[in-house]
Amino acid sequence: MVEAIVLGALAALSQLRRSARNALPCTAIRGVVLVPNNPEPKHGGRHTIARLSPICNNSDTLRACAAGCRFRSVRPASSESAMNKRGWVEFSFPIVIFTIAIHAVAGCSGSNGNATSSTSTGGNTGTGGASGSSTGGSNTGGSSSVKNTEVGRFTVALNPAVDTASPYTSVSGTVRDGVSPTDVIETLKVGNASCAVYALALQSCSPVCSTTQVCVATNVCQDVPARVSVGDVTVTGVGPTSIALSQVSNQYQYAGDITYPGFNPGDSITLSATGGTYGAFNISATGVAPLVLGSDTYNLTLNTPITITWTPEAGSNTRIALMMNLSHHTGTTGYLKCDVPDTGSLTIPAEQVTQLINLGVAGYPTFTVTRTSVGEAKVSTGSVLLMVTGNARPALTVTGYDSCVEDLDCPAAKPHCDTGTKLCQP
Numbered sequence: 001m002v003e004a005i006v007l008g009a010l011a012a013l014s015q016l017r018r019s020a021r022n023a024l025p026c027t028a029i030r031g032v033v034l035v036p037n038n039p040e041p042k043h044g045g046r047h048t049i050a051r052l053s054p055i056c057n058n059s060d061t062l063r064a065c066a067a068g069c070r071f072r073s074v075r076p077a078s079s080e081s082a083m084n085k086r087g088w089v090e091f092s093f094p095i096v097i098f099t100i101a102i103h104a105v106a107g108c109s110g111s112n113g114n115a116t117s118s119t120s121t122g123g124n125t126g127t128g129g130a131s132g133s134s135t136g137g138s139n140t141g142g143s144s145s146v147k148n149t150e151v152g153r154f155t156v157a158l159n160p161a162v163d164t165a166s167p168y169t170s171v172s173g174t175v176r177d178g179v180s181p182t183d184v185i186e187t188l189k190v191g192n193a194s195c196a197v198y199a200l201a202l203q204s205c206s207p208v209c210s211t212t213q214v215c216v217a218t219n220v221c222q223d224v225p226a227r228v229s230v231g232d233v234t235v236t237g238v239g240p241t242s243i244a245l246s247q248v249s250n251q252y253q254y255a256g257d258i259t260y261p262g263f264n265p266g267d268s269i270t271l272s273a274t275g276g277t278y279g280a281f282n283i284s285a286t287g288v289a290p291l292v293l294g295s296d297t298y299n300l301t302l303n304t305p306i307t308i309t310w311t312p313e314a315g316s317n318t319r320i321a322l323m324m325n326l327s328h329h330t331g332t333t334g335y336l337k338c339d340v341p342d343t344g345s346l347t348i349p350a351e352q353v354t355q356l357i358n359l360g361v362a363g364y365p366t367f368t369v370t371r372t373s374v375g376e377a378k379v380s381t382g383s384v385l386l387m388v389t390g391n392a393r394p395a396l397t398v399t400g401y402d403s404c405v406e407d408l409d410c411p412a413a414k415p416h417c418d419t420g421t422k423l424c425q426p
Contacts, residue, residue: 178225231274363422
């Protein structure tokens with residue numbers, strides 16, 4: 001399951017880069033759900049979830065930080081001057097959904113702006129269940145049997161309240177005409193059956209691959225599969241009636257409001273596609289409970305284990321995926337990934353904590369936790385997933401490191417903010 005989340009995370013980040021080159025009016029993306037990254041101290045480095053407001057109906061565009069992948073929601077035109085002074089550039093794009101793993105995995109780095117996806121596993125991903133046919137799908141519980149065969153994914157996500165934003169339910173998805181290649185190289189540093197720490201590197205190509213290709217090996221570029229239509233897509237089991245997803249540039253999104261959470265744990269949720277590039281298919285998964293952690297913030301210390309707790313979903317076969325990335329804001333050098341049963345507790349060994357810290361620390365580390373139920377259907381070139389998720393993004397700190405945006409954020413002993421690493425320095 002972890003690899004499935006990473007797969008979509010990295011591909012979605014690269015899709016953002018490509019989408020920026022094919023801009024559509026902001027009116028085309030009303031209702032899109034963003035997961036902006038707010039590194040300012042008042043947010044504790046956590047990701048703020050924002051829904052595009054009615055101001056999307058004017059000429060405003062989305063803004064992304066020129067320094068990397070820190071995203072914010074649409075701002076009114078009156079703030080444009082101030083935003084530009086802070087070094088922001090602006091662009092608009094069609095429907096883009098940022099999964100919780102984007103900031104945890106991709107960091108502010110990337111390779112040539114190409115699509116990326118990871119196919120390695122972290123911890124024990126399980127074997128999943130039997131795959132369905134092209135006209136039907138099976139509920140595989142909390143783990144997917146898909147590894148290198150995923151060509152598409154639809155996600156029904158329970159997104160938590162952050163700051164003053166209320167929790168909400170989102171539904172989105174994309175299907176491609178083949179399995180997305182990867183330029184990610186993961187090297188296992190230390191691990192057990194539950195968790196693993198990986199060092200991250202990217203393949204290198206010269207000349208640089210085009211924007212429609214990925215560097216899959218040294219000086220080897222491979223085309224990125226195209227997004228395709230699978231016809232009309234409806235989802236039942238979310239909300240009081242079935243919902244129809246909108247399609248823009250072969251990306252699917254439900255832009256309406258869903259009364260949170262929209263379903264109960266154990267409810268059957270079914271996605272039906274009438275068919276397009278692939279034949280018609282149905283996929284079913286079970287509803288999950290919103291994820292409630294034992295704490296809103298966690299701290300890592302060298303040579304010290306850490307225990308993460310949450311309220312388990314009794315009687316279910318859901319699983320919990322965790323990901324910690326300490327170097328996100330300087331370009332990811334590695335991360336920790338875990339995939340465990342939904343028991344309510346996980347202790348990460350001291351050896352893994354130390355190895356993760358030793359891979360490098362930058363300001364505002366990211367930590368994501370996801371409860372997942374997965375269904376899948378087979379199509380001619382691979383598998384399409386339906387993932388039902390409950391998400392949490394607690395704050396994460398590291399002993400001995402102070403995150404900052406400016407000098408005023410730093411303690412007296414380390415008064416200077418390194419704006420590159422976002423860490424306070426003596």
